[in-house]
Amino acid sequence: MSKGLLIVVSGPSGAGKGTICKELLNELDLNISISATTRNPRIGEVDGENYFFITKDKFQDMLLEKQFLEHAEVYGNYYGTPKSNVLDMLEEGKDVLLEIDIQGALSVKEIYPDGVFIFILPPSMEELKNRIEKRGTETKEAMLNRLESAYKELKYVFKYDYGVLNDTVESAVDNIKAIIKAEKCKVNRQKNLIKNIEEV
Amino acid sequence: MSKGLLIVVSGPSGAGKGTICKELLNELDLNISISATTRNPRIGEVDGENYFFITKDKFQDMLLEKQFLEHAEVYGNYYGTPKSNVLDMLEEGKDVLLEIDIQGALSVKEIYPDGVFIFILPPSMEELKNRIEKRGTETKEAMLNRLESAYKELKYVFKYDYGVLNDTVESAVDNIKAIIKAEKCKVNRQKNLIKNIEEV
Numbered sequence: 541m542s543k544g545l546l547i548v549v550s551g552p553s554g555a556g557k558g559t560i561c562k563e564l565l566n567e568l569d570l571n572i573s574i575s576a577t578t579r580n581p582r583i584g585e586v587d588g589e590n591y592f593f594i595t596k597d598k599f600q601d602m603l604l605e606k607q608f609l610e611h612a613e614v615y616g617n618y619y620g621t622p623k624s625n626v627l628d629m630l631e632e633g634k635d636v637l638l639e640i641d642i643q644g645a646l647s648v649k650e651i652y653p654d655g656v657f658i659f660i661l662p663p664s665m666e667e668l669k670n671r672i673e674k675r676g677t678e679t680k681e682a683m684l685n686r687l688e689s690a691y692k693e694l695k696y697v698f699k700y701d702y703g704v705l706n707d708t709v710e711s712a713v714d715n716i717k718a719i720i721k722a723e724k725c726k727v728n729r730q731k732n733l734i735k736n737i738e739e740v
Numbered sequence: 741m742s743k744g745l746l747i748v749v750s751g752p753s754g755a756g757k758g759t760i761c762k763e764l765l766n767e768l769d770l771n772i773s774i775s776a777t778t779r780n781p782r783i784g785e786v787d788g789e790n791y792f793f794i795t796k797d798k799f800q801d802m803l804l805e806k807q808f809l810e811h812a813e814v815y816g817n818y819y820g821t822p823k824s825n826v827l828d829m830l831e832e833g834k835d836v837l838l839e840i841d842i843q844g845a846l847s848v849k850e851i852y853p854d855g856v857f858i859f860i861l862p863p864s865m866e867e868l869k870n871r872i873e874k875r876g877t878e879t880k881e882a883m884l885n886r887l888e889s890a891y892k893e894l895k896y897v898f899k900y901d902y903g904v905l906n907d908t909v910e911s912a913v914d915n916i917k918a919i920i921k922a923e924k925c926k927v928n929r930q931k932n933l934i935k936n937i938e939e940v
Contacts, residue, residue: 661937662937664937697934715921718919718921721922723922725918726901727859727901733903734897737865
């Protein structure tokens with residue numbers, strides 16, 4: 541059996557990776573990884589389902605033992621993608637979708653370069669501005685900061701395998717579905733090709 | 741403007757690359773290259789349309805000047821894919837489909853490694869045998885020779901980017917369409933990605 545694909549969807553904030561990943565999960569048979577976090581569960585959140593809720597000590601231990609594919613600190617809380625969870629699914633031939641920021645994606649690439657690294661690009665800075673504005677949850681200054689940092693992040697696209705323009709969700713999802721299908725045809729992902737033919 | 745893709749569809753005889761390429765030409769906006777040949781035109785064949793009909797001297801000159809992407813001798817006649825013709829189309833952003841045998845594909849890869857190299861595999865040796873038998877144009881011995889050489893050729897799949905199983909024409913064509921779409925999303929094929937975003 542061939543290994544599953546690790547599909548990493550990443551890009552600057554406001555590029556629309558969340559919406560795209562939701563649609564991919566609807567349309568394809570993809571698995572997601574459950575993150576570990578040190579923050580407290582919110583009402584209705586279930587341990588082992590929404591997150592693995594762990595203590596800071598446990599998180600530190602896991603970090604030292606290099607048990608994360610990537611991790612980040614957000615507002616004093618730690619979040620991480622447990623390595624074993626993801627690698628087990630891949631070994632079982634299951635495809636795994638990871639939606640993460642650029643720093644996280646680059647860390648995953650170092651540990652698992654066999655992944656498929658997809659960068660979502662906004663169709664224009666104008667459109668990115670509109671999208672960030674629409675969220676309306678931020679001050680004008682915070683928004684401008686976010687826009688500037690998104691712009692700086694664009695240059696990281698060259699560290700990725702694929703760059704997908706999010707002009708419409710449909711076309712972006714369509715392109716990513718094609719990328720997944722194509723990656724499964726790659727010769728170096730299906731070493732049993734000839735063996736299977738011999739066996740018949 | 742991004743360059744066009746050079747899509748090389750290749751594989752052992754009997755794998756079904758001809759049928760697949762015909763269907764691809766029906767469904768996609770692909771260009772084909774016109775081969776040069778030293779054989780005489782058959783009735784109805786038009787110079788510059790079916791082939792460029794040239795003399796052996798001219799062919800030899802072109803060979804010496806490295807004007808072919810690949811060439812072959814078949815029953816004393818020479819066939820070649822003129823380089824300039826193909827490269828011009830690619831520069832103009834046109835995608836070019838080349839259906840060629842394995843030796844030809846490897847020669848193209850040396851000259852133009854940026855191409856997309858796709859190897860068509862028969863679903864099984866049994867099926868390959870059936871297909872070659874169905875043609876019914878050969879003696880049993882010739883058929884067995886062809887089958888043996890097709891089998892030996894399978895190992896060349898590892899020199900290609902993609903291996904596409906031809907279990908049905910539909911699924912093979914579907915996979916190749918996905919490969920073409922995915923290749924167009926490759927970061928290294930669209931260097932203007934960020935530039936386009938800045939310009940808006």
